[in-house]
Amino acid sequence: GSAENGDTAPPLPPGYARPVILHRAIxxxxxxxxxxxxxxFGGKWPFWLSPRQCMVVPVSEDAFEYARYxxxxxxxxxxxxxxxxxxATLNKKxxxxxxxxxxxxxxxxxxxxxEMSVNIRVRGEKKPVGTKSLAExxxxxxxxxxxxxxxxxxxxAPFERSVSAS
Numbered sequence: 001g002s003a004e005n006g007d008t009a010p011p012l013p014p015g016y017a018r019p020v021i022l023h024r025a026i027x028x029x030x031x032x033x034x035x036x037x038x039x040x041f042g043g044k045w046p047f048w049l050s051p052r053q054c055m056v057v058p059v060s061e062d063a064f065e066y067a068r069y070x071x072x073x074x075x076x077x078x079x080x081x082x083x084x085x086x087x088a089t090l091n092k093k094x095x096x097x098x099x100x101x102x103x104x105x106x107x108x109x110x111x112x113x114x115e116m117s118v119n120i121r122v123r124g125e126k127k128p129v130g131t132k133s134l135a136e137x138x139x140x141x142x143x144x145x146x147x148x149x150x151x152x153x154x155x156x157a158p159f160e161r162s163v164s165a166s
Contacts, residue, residue: 055097059109
């Protein structure tokens, strides 16, 4: 028994058995892969993998309602979206979202509300890229939300017969 193997543990009481622990590294490879991804992207996650996809920034308290609408419209479609309803200045809210590495910062105000649009800032760009209708923006990010490996082709390739039939 136990003395032959050099085991000096006291004998177990009747009805107990020695526990056996098996090493299973189910998460080891996942953790390594996550480490590789963190190093590769340096916190600037691609849109489809990002936990901070969009930040909605209302220009004033008057725009809070439309900002909430934009946030909910994106959230119900499965996007990671937040809105900054704090009382900081517009520039400070935008800066905070840039530092937090949001992929898109959506600035909304009276003009955007009238046009049902969003003013878009992209991570890494100094200036806003422009204004798009909310529907167009949603279409764009739904396309972007697919990992490249899983992208489906948009249309059919033209069919060309390889050998002419005689």
